[in-house]
Every structure is written in structure tokens, then in C-alpha cells.
Amino acid sequence: MNKPKSPGQDFLPDFASLSNALRIIFLALIIAVIITIGRNATFDERAWQDLNLLTAFALMISFVSVIVLKLAHPFIRRLSLVNGSIVVFLLLLCAIGLGTELVIFGLYDLGLISTRWPSWHVALLARSLLIGAIISALGLRYLIVSHRAEADSRSEQEARLQALQSRIRPHFLFNSMNSIASLTRSDPARAETALQDLADLFRVLLADARNLVPISAEREISRQYLEIEKLRLGDRLKVSWNVSNVPRSALIPALTLQPLLENAIYHGIEPRFNGGTLKIELWAEGDYLSVLISNPLPETQNHRSSKGNKIAQENIRQRLNTHFGSAATMQTFEEGKQYHVKLKMPIVRG
Amino acid sequence: MKVLIVDDEKLARDRLRELLTEIGGHVIVGQAMNGNEAVERAAELKPDVLLMDIRMPGMDGLEAAMHLMGLETPPSVIFTTAYDQHALHAFEVNAVDYLLKPIRKERLSLALEKAHKLTLKQLQQINQAQEQPSARTHISVHLRGNIRLVPVQDILYFMADSKYVTVRTPSEEHLIEDSLVNLEKEFGEKAFLRIHRNALVATSYIKGIEKSPAGTWQVSLKGLDRKLDVSRRHAASVRRWARH
Numbered sequence: 001m002n003k004p005k006s007p008g009q010d011f012l013p014d015f016a017s018l019s020n021a022l023r024i025i026f027l028a029l030i031i032a033v034i035i036t037i038g039r040n041a042t043f044d045e046r047a048w049q050d051l052n053l054l055t056a057f058a059l060m061i062s063f064v065s066v067i068v069l070k071l072a073h074p075f076i077r078r079l080s081l082v083n084g085s086i087v088v089f090l091l092l093l094c095a096i097g098l099g100t101e102l103v104i105f106g107l108y109d110l111g112l113i114s115t116r117w118p119s120w121h122v123a124l125l126a127r128s129l130l131i132g133a134i135i136s137a138l139g140l141r142y143l144i145v146s147h148r149a150e151a152d153s154r155s156e157q158e159a160r161l162q163a164l165q166s167r168i169r170p171h172f173l174f175n176s177m178n179s180i181a182s183l184t185r186s187d188p189a190r191a192e193t194a195l196q197d198l199a200d201l202f203r204v205l206l207a208d209a210r211n212l213v214p215i216s217a218e219r220e221i222s223r224q225y226l227e228i229e230k231l232r233l234g235d236r237l238k239v240s241w242n243v244s245n246v247p248r249s250a251l252i253p254a255l256t257l258q259p260l261l262e263n264a265i266y267h268g269i270e271p272r273f274n275g276g277t278l279k280i281e282l283w284a285e286g287d288y289l290s291v292l293i294s295n296p297l298p299e300t301q302n303h304r305s306s307k308g309n310k311i312a313q314e315n316i317r318q319r320l321n322t323h324f325g326s327a328a329t330m331q332t333f334e335e336g337k338q339y340h341v342k343l344k345m346p347i348v349r350g
Numbered sequence: 351m352k353v354l355i356v357d358d359e360k361l362a363r364d365r366l367r368e369l370l371t372e373i374g375g376h377v378i379v380g381q382a383m384n385g386n387e388a389v390e391r392a393a394e395l396k397p398d399v400l401l402m403d404i405r406m407p408g409m410d411g412l413e414a415a416m417h418l419m420g421l422e423t424p425p426s427v428i429f430t431t432a433y434d435q436h437a438l439h440a441f442e443v444n445a446v447d448y449l450l451k452p453i454r455k456e457r458l459s460l461a462l463e464k465a466h467k468l469t470l471k472q473l474q475q476i477n478q479a480q481e482q483p484s485a486r487t488h489i490s491v492h493l494r495g496n497i498r499l500v501p502v503q504d505i506l507y508f509m510a511d512s513k514y515v516t517v518r519t520p521s522e523e524h525l526i527e528d529s530l531v532n533l534e535k536e537f538g539e540k541a542f543l544r545i546h547r548n549a550l551v552a553t554s555y556i557k558g559i560e561k562s563p564a565g566t567w568q569v570s571l572k573g574l575d576r577k578l579d580v581s582r583r584h585a586a587s588v589r590r591w592a593r594h
Contacts, residue, residue: 171405174432175359178451182365232359270358273384273407300408300487300503 236275385409
């Protein structure tokens with residue numbers, strides 16, 4: 001699948017794209033106007049002449065800048081934000097120096113000045129460079145910020161979609177519905193319970209997951225989720241809970257356990273011929289709550305698509321970080337033929 | 351029609367069985383819980399059509415369908431799936447029959463009436479459309495109209511002669527119709543290593559690489575007495591592999 005290039009890969013905008021080139025030229029024209037206004041008290045013949053000269057000068061410098069940036073683009077795009085900005089800034093200074101020299105050479109060539117090295121040569125160069133440096137820094141900042149704003153809004157939309165899909169795995173939803181459809185004939189009572197469990201689970205999945213909830217509520221939703229999975233997987237899924245001395249009122253971020261259990265089943269239990277045991281351990285140690293979720297690894301690692309795993313884990317990592325900062329940790333590791341996820345977070349009481 | 355039901359979930363199999371009974375006119379000849387079983391049962395029970403889930407433990411439905419192509423009269427295959435965005439698109443494009451779970455009776459009935467036989471090309475295109483096109487987990491060997499599945503992880507080497515490719519496991523030898531070029535492409539540089547124009551060996555079985563008295567390089571494999579020759583052209587790449 002050909003995904004659009006993810007934003008963030010390019011820290012710097014393409015300075016030489018048509019729209020940015022036009023922006024640079026427009027900026028140069030504005031500078032010419034500003035300097036003209038600054039140098040002339042009245043708007044007379046002399047001011048017009050000034051404006052013409054300065055416009056030609058500014059256009060020359062902006063054209064040279066765009067050409068230099070265009071040539072350097074393949075090299076610049078590989079640089080980081082800081083290095084790239086510095087290189088672009090230096091390139092612009094060179095372009096300004098070059099542009100100024102070209103203007104002086106042009107004036108000499110046209111016979112408007114008598115010498116290639118007039119007395120005001122150095123002064124003009126210094127002033128151009130100084131003005132250019134300030135404008136370049138401001139312009140660069142403007143282009144980078146607008147580029148980043150654009151990229152941010154794009155990645156935010158992508159992130160929202162991914163967060164939603166990591167919560168509701170369609171594979172699970174439709175398989176569960178198929179199981180329930182099957183049960184309505186053979187065991188209507190179980191079908192009813194399963195539907196209620198599914199409804200409860202989805203109510204939580206669709207709710208705002210930014211809150212802390214009592215650990216008992218999170219355990220209940222996990223239990224209901226596992227009941228539905230047991231319907232589908234039968235005795236291929238065995239679950240072992242081991243909970244010791246965890247205060248009932250302790251709070252954890254909503255949807256911390258369930259997505260990890262779903263990962264463990266989807267990637268560990270379900271691809272195994274004979275399934276396996278999903279182990280969930282919860283214990284308190286001092287002021288910290290620990291969670292350990294373990295599942296056996298599949299016999300064959302040929303299963304397609306493993307992306308969902310990382311999204312759900314990343315999501316939980318972010319939420320732990322939001323609530324507890326660096327006090328909470330999440331580790332994943334393999335040990336023999338077992339895969340473990342371990343969470344540790346400070347105990348917060350409701 | 352004779353139907354074989356393939357799904358790893360019991361309730362899903364039950365539901366298909368009930369729906370088929372209601373529709374009537376079909377005989378359920380058996381059921382299987384994964385791709386390997388599906389291929390074995392199909393070879394033995396000779397169904398007209400398979401109703402087969404895609405995501406199953408071990409060999410998945412797509413690979414099983416590929417192996418079934420080797421049967422003398424391959425059955426039609428109707429895939430059943432809960433959700434599989436990449437496969438679904440590929441099914442649409444290649445006009446492959448599929449049913450979405452929860453399965454509706456009318457759709458099932460209709461699908462059985464117009465069930466198509468698959469072609470190898472359709473299957474290859476579906477595999478290509480997956481997020482990660484995967485290599486087969488088994489090689490199918492055809493013995494008098496029957497299919498024998500050889501797990502790829504048991505294979506010591508593939509050796510080509512003029513017409514066939516020999517597949518060697520620690521205990522057996524089989525002939526398949528395939529080309530080393532295709533096999534090398536499918537199983538990649540990681541699991542198998544080309545040591546000769548006519549030989550592809552499993553890297554996990556390589557015991558050592560040594561120089562023969564004649565001055566050529568040879569590879570010795572676990573569970574195999576004879577040594578395999580490394581051609582001059584492949585000596586450099588084999589030794590590069592050995593250093594890693």
C-alpha cells in the first residue's frame with residue numbers, strides 16, 4: 001500500500017516549491033517598498049526612482065535565492081530542523097551577497113556607474129547582508145511554522161483514526177457477532193449474556209478514555225471481554241487471574257488492561273493450534289501497582305499484519321505518561337516462548 | 351453439492367452447518383479447523399466446494415486454497431471472513447467469492463449456486479494485495495492425485511534437475527514442479543541460501559562450510575551425511591553469509 005509520506009519525515013518545507021518561491025519574491029518586493037518609504041519623506045520623482053531601483057535589486061536577490069534553494073533542495077531535505085535551518089540561512093546570505101555583486105556588475109555593464117569597485121561597494125554589501133539576515137531569519141521562521149502547522153493537522157487526523165481503530169478491532173467485533181448469531185439458535189440464554197457483555201464493552205470503548213477509573217471497573221470490563229472471546233475460541237483460551245493485595249479503590253487509566261488482553265489473544269493465543277493460557281497478574285508493591293500480562297507466542301510467525309499491536313501499546317504508553325509522567329513504566333519482553341507486558345504505576349486512590 | 355466447512359471457531363462452523371441444513375440440497379462431507387486440515391480433508395473427501403475462513407492458526411485460508419489448486423479436480427472455494435480490508439478489496443477486484451460474517455442465509459445460498467473455481471493467478475494477486483505478502487508455510491507434494499504437505503521449516507534443501515525440483519527433509523525426498531528462482535524469491539535470502547545454480551539450502555540447517563581436498567567449497571547440513579557443493583559463482587556470497 002502506498003501511503004502518503006508521513007509528515008514529520010521532512011522537517012523543512014520545500015523552499016523552492018512554486019508557492020514558496022512566490023512568497024519569497026513577494027517578501028522581497030515588500031522590503032523594497034518599506035525601504036523606499038523609510039528613505040523618502042515625500043512621494044516625488046526621486047522616490048519613484050528609488051523604488052524602481054530597489055525593486056530591481058530585491059527581485060535580483062530573491063531570484064538568486066530561489067535558484068540557490070532549488071539547487072540545494074535535494075541536499076537540504078535530508079537534514080534535521082536545526083541543521084537545515086542553519087544551512088538554508090547561510091545559503092541565503094551567500095545568495096544575497098551574490099545578488100548584490102550581480103547588481104553592481106549590472107550597473108557597471110550598463111554604464112550607469114564608472115567603476116567595477118565603487119567606494120560605496122563594501123557599505124552596500126554590508127547593508128544588504130544585514131537587512132537580508134534579518135529578513136531571512138524572519139521569513140525562514142514563518143515558512144517553517146506554517147509548514148509544521150500543516151503537517152500537524154494532517155497527523156492529528158491520522159492519529160485520531162488510528163486511536164479509534166486500536167480500540168475497536170473490527171475482526172473481534174464481527175467475529176463476536178457471528179458467534180452470537182450462531183448461539184441465538186443453539187443457546188439463546190448464552191447469546192443474551194454475550195450481547196449484554198458486548199454492549200457493556202462497547203459503551204466503555206466508545207466513552208472518553210482520558211479518565212482514571214477504579215481498578216475493579218477495569219477488571220470487570222476485561223472479564224466481560226474475555227467471556228466474549230471464550231465464546232469464539234472455546235477451550236483454546238484459558239485465562240488465569242492472579243490478583244493479590246491490590247486496594248479495591250485504586251485508580252488506573254480507563255482501558256489499560258483490555259487492549260493489552262486483546263493484543264495477547266490476537267497475536268498470541270488465536271494463531272496457536274491449541275491456544276494457550278493468558279495470564280494476568282496484579283499486585284501492589286509499596287506505593288506502586290504492577291500489572292503483568294503474559295501469553296504464549298505463536299508456533300509459526302507467518303501471520304500477516306502486526307501493526308495493531310504497536311498502536312494499542314503506544315496508546316496506553318501515552319495515557320500512562322499523561323496521568324503519571326515518568327513515574328509509570330511499560331515494558332514488553334519475550335522470555336522463552338512467552339510474551340510479557342509489564343506495567344508499573346503509582347497507586348492513586350479514588 | 352458436497353461441502354467442506356473450514357473455520358477455527360466452533361460456533362462459526364456450527365452456524366454454517368445450520369444454515370446449510372436450512373437451505374437444503376447440500377451435503378456436509380466434513381469440517382476442518384485450519385489450513386493444513388482443510389487440504390488433507392479436501393484431498394480425501396473430494397468436496398465440490400469449501401467454505402473457508404481466512405485467518406486461522408498455522409496455515410491460513412489463502413495458502414490452503416493455493417495448495418488445493420494442485421488437486422486433480424480442485425474444489426470451488428468461498429472465503430468467509432470477519433474483516434480483512436486488504437483481502438476484501440483483492441477479492442472484489444479478482445471476482446473471488448467471499449462471505450462476510452455474520453453470514454446471511456440468502457448470501458450463502460447465492461454464493462453456493464454460483465461458486466467459482468479459483469485460478470492460481472487470482473490467489474497470487476490476493477496474496478500480493480496483502481499488507482505483507484507472505485511465503486507459504488508448507489510445500490505441497492502431489493502423490494497420485496493426493497496432496498502431501500511438507501512444512502517449510504523441515505526442508506533441508508531444494509535441488510533442481512532438468513525438469514523437477516527435489517525437496518529434501520531429514521527423512522524424505524519429494525519431487526515438485528517449481529523453479530528454484532521462484533522458490534528463492536518466495537522464501538527469501540533469510541531462510542534459504544543459494545549455494546549453486548541448482549541448489550537452495552535452508553540456513554537453519556547449515557552445520558559448516560569447508561574446503562574439500564579438491565579445493566572447492568562444500569556445505570554440510572544437520573541430519574545429512576553427504577555434503578553439497580558450492581559453485582564457484584556462489585562461493586563469495588556463501589562465505590559472506592557464514593561470517594554473519
